[in-house]
Amino acid sequence: MMNENNDQPELPAFVYLPCTTHVQDPADAVVEFRRVADDRLALMTYSSLDQLKSCCGDQQPWLGVPTSVLEHLHQAQPYDLVLVDVVIPEELRAVPQNPQPRHTTA
Template sequence: MSDDTSAGGTAEFEEHRDRVRRTMPPALYLPVSSAEGGEFHEVELRAMNDGRLALLAYTALDRLADAQGPHQPWMLYPTDRLEDLEQSQPYDVILLDLEIPEALWRRADGTQPQPDPESAS
């Protein structure tokens, strides 16, 4: 593959990414894990079966609660700052409004069950 094709592919990807981001809401609800006292928040990323890291993002708070349960901590994050987040917490893909299995929802005591590697497909 020549450098011209590679550069063209990159430009096309960036144009597509910008077009997608323009259609997103101005802010997204992101699941976070809280340190003791709730002072430090780290956005939770999920490993996909193919090895990529996914940022789960929700377009409304009720969608996050329906998809991840009532005990999931969250933060409202400006869409135009997603590149900043990607710099500090790299991810491969953004998945919008994805429901996760109830068995993986955060519990009332703040603990989060770990996926069973035997059940991964």
């Protein structure tokens, strides 16, 4: 679903973001970004934890955040677009080095 004001999709009030590693403290989480075919930097978001696991794999570290946090994330790490519920091919999925807790919520 697209927002009337721009090309960005409408997002739920809470989203799940893939991260680079599992962490105990949400403040230590590092969000994973992806480059798309035209070299833009994309923030991957998932509408539910089930969607994240289905699209990224069961071992994908993640961070659950209110959508309002995305503006702060953009200020810290500018990105070009937001993608929602995109399937990551298995060969491109990250395998976490520290498969400890499988969730983090900010």
